Amino acid sequence: MNYQENLQELKGHLSIKEDKLGLTHKIxxxxxxxxxxxxxxxxxxxxxxxDGVLGEFTRNICEVDLAQxxxxxxxxxxxxxNEDINDEEAVYFQQxxxxxxxxxxxxxxxxxxxxxxxxxxxxGKQSKNEKDIAKFLFDIFIDNNQSLRxxxxxxxxxxxxxxxxxxxxxxxxETKVEQKYSSKIKHITKTFQEDLTFLSTHEDYFKNHFSLLVSYYYFFYITQLTLKVAQRSKADYEDINSVYYTLDWEPTSKSRRGYLNGYPMIxxxxxxxxxxxxxxxxxxxLFGMNDSQQYTELQSTFNSLSVEKQSEFKSVLCxxxxxxxxxxxxxxxxxxxxxxxDLVQYLYNSILEAYQKPNMLGPRSRYPLSIEEIGKKYFMKTRGSLGYMLNVTQDLILLLAAVCIKNEKQSLKNLFKELELRGLFFDRYSKEEIVNLFNKLNLLDKKSDSGDAQYVKPIL
Structure with missing residues (x-):
């Protein structure tokens, strides 16, 4: 690998000219x-x-295009x-x-x-971003699984x-969909495919809840990846970061986990x-990568180099x-x-310093607003002086409980573990509310008064 050539490529990518200062940040x-x-x-x-995202996402899965x-x-x-309906009946048939x-x-x-x-x-203009999100969902969650079509x-x-x-x-x-993104949190991809496959076996419920499932997994993945990117080389991509939600119908306060370890953390x-x-x-x-490596992958790439190549790369990075x-x-x-x-930190600090200039503050603040847009639409709720908090509706908790339980009853303890694998963490107050909901809907099978001996019946 010729790191000097990579350096020249980076300079060209950012439109650096020999005769004047300045560059254009591009990602x-x-x-x-x-x-x-x-x-x-x-x-x-x-x-x-x-729906706009959902339609394009399913077309990507089936590798088709919709002309209009x-x-x-x-x-x-x-x-x-064409169905040979006479004029008198046609009016009613069309209705x-x-x-x-x-x-x-x-x-x-x-x-x-x-x-x-x-x-x-x-x-309008937002259709382009809808296509981008649909492409992202396809690359991250479908991952060439042909059976899902x-x-x-x-x-x-x-x-x-x-x-x-x-x-x-x-x-x-028919069309061909070229891959742009790759999943960095593989177990989210695996779990999504399992949940989608199960949900599709219950057609009526699937038709009504497919949109909610996909939009939730989109929010789940982008918030988890955001947290892991912020952790840089300390991130564990084999685990789920604990992010606490509160239920739509319960009161909350600053002392609750949903506030302390919820949306403010994101x-x-x-x-x-x-x-x-x-x-x-x-x-x-600079590394010459073509597969969008995140921090821990780049660290592994560096560690795999010979001592001589490590020294060469550090010199170019410097x-x-x-x-x-x-x-x-x-x-x-x-x-x-x-x-x-240390050099990666130097680079980070340098870019941070550049983005603190008045003319750079706008792009920096606007970039993550895509997380807010989907969150405020479906998965966040304003809680007075507490501001926005992550929120779970009854529809969402029942949907995710359904795909966790599938066809055989599960213990409450195991169900909450399965929900955590899908990004939903609850404190003990929220868990009590969920148990009350299940009880009210006659979904609990009690073997004894012990919490561990309570089972949740299949929902679908």
Missing amino acids: NKRSNFFPFGTRATERSKFKDGF PLDLEKLVKEISL ILRMFLQDNNGTLKVFHPHIFLYLPLND DIFKSGNSNDLVSKLVLNYLQGLS KDAYNNLLIDINVLEHLNI DWIKIYREQMSLSPKTIDNEGYE
């Missing part, structure tokens, strides 16, 4: 970690929900004309089809899993009207997320820090005989 060339942008127009607000949104009125008339195809606001009703492929992107096939309906409509659906064309981590993303971009280019500081008009610093981690 997502060698380090694709998040589908976030630094401009407000690049950020999806989920104003019309998650489905024209429901045209479809209704086409079916009516039935419209009721079957449209929900109350006139949008496409998902009456079969195949219909998810026809959910269009939203209009069977969930959305059109040929497995027993309902006569569904069969009729599915036979007339067109507009999808917010602290994402304040400097763009700094870390720039550091990772620079390091991946040169780059000096070049960066000069280009950004930062005061020069003496850097000699430093270890790898």
